[in-house]
Amino acid sequence: MSEECxxxxxxxxxxDEYARAILTETSAEPMSAKTLSERCDASLTTIYRxxxxxxxxxxxxxxxxxxxxxxxxxxxxxxxxSFAVSFEDGEMQTEMARVPTEEDPADRFTEMWExx
Amino acid sequence: xTFDLITWAVLAVSVGSVTLGLVVGxxxxxxxxxxxxRPMRLLSVGLILLTAVPFTxxxxxxxxxxxxxxxxxxxxxxxxxAQVLQFAGLAFITYSLYxx
Numbered sequence: 001m002s003e004e005c006x007x008x009x010x011x012x013x014x015x016d017e018y019a020r021a022i023l024t025e026t027s028a029e030p031m032s033a034k035t036l037s038e039r040c041d042a043s044l045t046t047i048y049r050x051x052x053x054x055x056x057x058x059x060x061x062x063x064x065x066x067x068x069x070x071x072x073x074x075x076x077x078x079x080x081x082s083f084a085v086s087f088e089d090g091e092m093q094t095e096m097a098r099v100p101t102e103e104d105p106a107d108r109f110t111e112m113w114e115x116x
Numbered sequence: 117x118t119f120d121l122i123t124w125a126v127l128a129v130s131v132g133s134v135t136l137g138l139v140v141g142x143x144x145x146x147x148x149x150x151x152x153x154r155p156m157r158l159l160s161v162g163l164i165l166l167t168a169v170p171f172t173x174x175x176x177x178x179x180x181x182x183x184x185x186x187x188x189x190x191x192x193x194x195x196x197x198a199q200v201l202q203f204a205g206l207a208f209i210t211y212s213l214y215x216x
Contacts, residue, residue, distance in 0.1 A: 106146035110156050113147075116213060 005057035007094040013057060014083060018042050019050045023059065023078045030063060030075035051076055058098070064115060123182060130175035137167025158212035166205030170198040 013019050021040040025031055033051065037044045054060035058079060065075045081097040102108045119127070144160035147153060177194045180187045 104146075104150070106143045106150055109143050110147035110151045110153050113144075113159060113212075114153060114155060 007096055010057055010059065010080075010083060010096060011085070011094065013053055013059070016050065018046055019054060022047065022050055022054060022076070023080055026060065026076055026078040027080075030065065030077040032065070032073050032075050036076070063111075119182060123178060126178050127175060130171045130178070133171040134168045134175065137164060137171065141168060155212045155215070158208050158215070162205045162208030162210075162212060164205070165208060166202050169205075170201050173198045173201070 014023075018040055021042075022036055025036060025039050031039070033044055033047050036042075036051075037047045040047065051060055051062075055062065061077050061079050063075050063077060064072050079099050081099050082095075083097075084095040086093045086095070102111060141160050141164035144156050144163055148156035148160060173194060177187075177191060181191060
């Protein structure tokens with residue numbers, strides 16, 4: 001996943017307004033591609049393309065939203081907390097923090113099982 | 117009462133299996149409570165029916181037969197019961213997987 005994607009790639013990805021919008025919206029709550037398409041005022045194709053690139057860099061996580069009626073759909077959630085660029089002593093540094101994964105075994109268990 | 121080595125081994129493994137089954141089943145139940153997840157509740161019941169309950173049955177059966185040899189006549193019936201409970205547990209787990 002992240003072998004093909006270094007911090008420079010993330011920086012480039014963040015340059016894209018739709019990728020930024022997706023990360024912004026899904027930092028509040030998980031959303032389907034359709035919802036994102038409406039919120040970000042972009043076509044589904046655009047959204048899916050950005051989501052694919054964000055997934056490649058492990059910046060967005062895909063989950064299955066279970067529905068009582070049985071029609072489960074995919075939702076996406078941002079995994080990026082912060083990205084910082086700094087310039088010091090003739091060097092550029094990038095610092096990236098991802099959303100921490102669940103620590104409680106019960107929650108990890110739930111996440112794993114619901115993801116199946 | 118003296119037990120042979122095999123009986124001790126069966127009892128020890130049964131206790132260990134019940135413990136692990138309860139641990140995993142409990143975490144699944146906590147997952148249900150913390151995440152309001154119905155599949156996890158089904159999984160929890162399934163895991164306990166698959167592991168803790170049948171192993172407890174094995175434990176109790178082994179112990180009873182050693183204490184009261186005439187109980188051996190029930191062994192096959194109790195074995196079937198354990199199998200049925202394990203099947204029920206698997207059914208719950210399967211249901212949890214597909215019924216979302």
